[in-house]
Amino acid sequence: MLSRTDLRSAVPSAAELRTTLPRAEVDVDAALHLVRPIVEDVRTRGVDAALELTERFDGVRPASVRVPAEALASALAGLDPAVRAALEESTSRARRVHADQVRVDKTTQVVPGGTVTERWVPVSRVGLYVPGGLAVYPSSVVMNVVPAQAAGVESLVVCSPPQAAFDGLPHPTVLAAAALLGVEEVWAVGGAQAQALLAYGGTDTDGTELAPVDLVTGPGNIYVAAAKRLLRGLIGIDAEAGPTEIAILADETADPVHVAADLISQAEHDPLAASILVTTSVALADEVDAELERQVKATRHAERVTTALTGAQSGTVLVATVTDGLRVVDAYAAEHLEIQTADARAVAARVRNAGAVFVGAWSPVSLGDYCAGSNHVLPTGGCARHSSGLSVQTFLRGIHVVDYSEDALREVSGHVVALAEAEDLPAHGQAVTARFRDGA
Template structure:
């Protein structure tokens, strides 16, 4: 079901052997380019035709009527509503603490530089709806944007075949958060709609949210026309464990991420051969009993592995190299071990912080870097929706005090008009 990689005695970080799902965005770009061009040229009509052709859904009206949002919220299961409300509450606590205040630095007498944090004006938020639906992703996208102060928020989510609308729980989550601009649009055409604008949907400045390879390809293609958060790939979990960890917990966590997608990647790294044996036994039991068995088996057998290392030092090197979207630490003194993690989208510490907690209600964000991009990228946050703007103010005396430096640097770069722009204000 899942193969083993033995790195003992090699001092290797596994760089050349660790599995990971391929996200062939370049190939997908050839498919999405004509779709995006069509949306640019023909707007909403193109979106409706593409949706009918690719998704097999007729969507005569792209924007979801307000009544459907109200009806979805009214029909929402009370337990699901309570869970969404608690998820929103906790996410607001975490994300409100990320807000940045403007500040002014006094560089010299009469010379200041102020850094202002300004939210983008309009954001298009994408909520996937392929193999499953993600009302939790509504929360994870909307809350940080609202806390950042974004004034205009629109959501796009794929229409369901039975209704031509996004999933009702997604609509209910939008209504809970006060979002009334929602579109029955999925895939690359949703990104193009936000990038170019249509007669139904004004263009946005930024698009965020996870999606399939075609959404990722459209983001790459249109980056520059529109800002993007990331090209999110298939979900992944890394776990670093020692012999103190519960094999029942470990197997459950591997299965939980594998059920997302047959292309999910799951990596368990440990210095305990006995633990791996016990985890394999548990996987056989738990996979056989899980609802999405075929999906889980594909993920575990295709791009997942159990990795044996000499010790936790080597284990840390392996998980830092793999740079997982989600990384669990289930070891003795897990806090100290977690402090040594440098590359991960989010780190889950100890036996009672499974990835499922972060997916729904921890307060953290679940829109995280995948495919090893956690080496250089962060998850979605308030900062994703803010721009830092420097405001420079100098008195005549302060400018005169540095004019000779501008003389020197402008002359060195042979940009004498730069020098003149200063000297007309403060002559030599």
């Protein structure tokens, strides 16, 4: 079922691997011309534009953007007890992990009388986007809200597309998850228009102010990514998320049943989802193909999964050694990377580029999606080479506070003047020497 790329004779350079490895082709630039007028319309007409666009794209026009408090309470009251228990466990584990990410202020005494303190200050107001589309994502409410709360964000709004099947409200499970985490502000708007409304704010149909945010986080489709690109600068963004990815580095010790199941688990997200197997074993590759044929037929979303697994973005890569396999997965920089090899923990420690690494047979990606305690909002499209997943740090800003005494400034003034003159910026030096009447 999976196409094959044979790199056993030689592994190409990192630059060549970036262009030869299977990858979903998502051209955000191609969507910009479609999204630009949407963003501009919301900028100029606010909520009226957002609701009209919602009616056009989602087939429903909510009575208001902000979800009434009673709808949140009702959704939580009606939540399946088993789902509630699972969300509570997911939240508890995520809070444990994210609490350990909180930064503390640090003061460094550079010289006697001269200190620099790095203060960590949370973003004031954030918009947390929870997509709709082919699936329902209450788990993404947890993954966005928990680190924002741990960081100390004072004001947050969850944004999710309205559903015609639920009278113009977001999916009730999404609403219930928000209520469970203590979120009081939820907006029924999705897509590019949601990003624009979060950035510009507006006035709701009942006259309530919809305050703009400083930062938007959370995944979405190509139109969401394009809107984020257009609005970046006016607001901060976490990333331009693309289709989900899983890469599995496996040797002959891996169980083909596990490998196939994990490849399918990500393929069911989206027809563009990427599932990559990197292995030293032809026998394992053959067994995984056989398992895929068997398991795909039995899965609920067989058509979607088949499209993803047979697409150009998925495939098997054969390598001669696990070391070669590490070169391949580092070049690929997967959103999710599983290590299913002998001594998996040691192999995982050698990985440099991945959104998250899942070690051994008992740490599948789906555990991380829900209940590992880790965050599942992760970099895609190779961005794990330079970017991290969502964390408490996403919602914090480091601010340097410089506090020098007169003596400490006098002691270094000559160096400041020398560097100012070297850069032909003499007023910089004069701003120091003007403080000392003797000219020192």
